[in-house]
Amino acid sequence: MAFLEDVVWPPAPLRTERLVLREPEVRDRTAFLALLASPEVHTYLGGPRPRDELEREMPGAPTRRPGLFVVERDGAMIGQITLTEESGLLPRAAGRAELGYLFLPEAWGRGYATEACTAVLDWFTGVLPGRPVVLATQTANTGSRRLAAKLGFVEAGLFHAYGAEQWCGVWSPAAAPGPNP
Ligand SMILES: CC(C)(COP(=O)(O)OP(=O)(O)OC[C@H]1O[C@@H](n2cnc3c(N)ncnc32)[C@H](O)[C@@H]1OP(=O)(O)O)[C@@H](O)C(=O)NCCC(=O)NCCS
Numbered sequence: 001m002a003f004l005e006d007v008v009w010p011p012a013p014l015r016t017e018r019l020v021l022r023e024p025e026v027r028d029r030t031a032f033l034a035l036l037a038s039p040e041v042h043t044y045l046g047g048p049r050p051r052d053e054l055e056r057e058m059p060g061a062p063t064r065r066p067g068l069f070v071v072e073r074d075g076a077m078i079g080q081i082t083l084t085e086e087s088g089l090l091p092r093a094a095g096r097a098e099l100g101y102l103f104l105p106e107a108w109g110r111g112y113a114t115e116a117c118t119a120v121l122d123w124f125t126g127v128l129p130g131r132p133v134v135l136a137t138q139t140a141n142t143g144s145r146r147l148a149a150k151l152g153f154v155e156a157g158l159f160h161a162y163g164a165e166q167w168c169g170v171w172s173p174a175a176a177p178g179p180n181p
Contacts, residue, residue, distance in 0.1 A: 003085050003097050007127045009066040014119045019112060021069040021081065021119055024062035028070055031077035031104065032062045040105045044141035046162055071103070071116045078112060079103030081120050086134055097124065099135045099171070101147070113147050121151065125173040132172045139165040152177045 014021040024032070035041060037051040067083035079102055086098040099120070103113050121133060135153060137144040145167060153169030160166065 004066045014123055016115050016119045018073060019116050020072040021116055023064050024070050026061040028062055028077040029058060035102055035104055041102055044138040069120060078107040081116055083124060097131060097133045099133050114150050117151050132170050134170050136166045136168050139167045
């Protein structure tokens with residue numbers, strides 16, 4: 001993972017007003033399975049994976065990897081955020097950090113995704129200052145588009161992949177929205 005190879009991983013857990021962002025633990029397995037098998041979560045992501053297949057692949061603790069944060073609220077996992085190296089699918093973005101986010105439906109609409117992604121982008125800017133971050137989401141994914149806009153991502157282009165139009169956004173630390181009043 002070139003873009004995180006010089007970064008100390010894992011960082012100390014990131015704490016926000018309501019959330020903790022940390023590495024996966026054994027106790028997160030049930031929530032991971034619920035997240036990855038949820039048809040609602042995967043509406044714009046090509047559909048969920050079969051639960052029995054996921055259970056076989058994850059017999060114990062969820063795999064830890066650089067750039068993967070579990071989002072915890074009141075001691076329980078409510079979602080995950082990833083920073084991965086963009087693989088070359090997005091226009092002019094190969095090698096950049098790409099943000100991804102999945103939250104359990106019962107946690108939607110309460111600002112948790114905004115709060116958690118802001119903390120991850122702040123952390124990323126602290127460890128690798130000045131690096132832009134990209135994201136791609138189906139143009140039809142209104143919630144994700146709204147979240148991207150709230151975080152300060154600006155449109156970098158549209159492209160077609162996985163049988164649907166995709167919206168590509170780019171975020172720069174200098175252009176990010178300031179802290180809430
Ligand atoms: C995208 C996702 C993370 C948003 O989570 P969330 O918890 O609803 O986000 P927040 O509560 O922080 O809301 C962010 C903004 O999006 C808005 N929003 C969220 N879902 C929405 C929807 N379905 N339609 C319109 N707006 C929506 C919120 O109202 C909020 O805007 P506001 O503050 O102006 O009201 C969540 O819906 C999710 O996990 N979806 C499934 C996974 C997914 O599609 N990920 C994208 C992969 S690229």
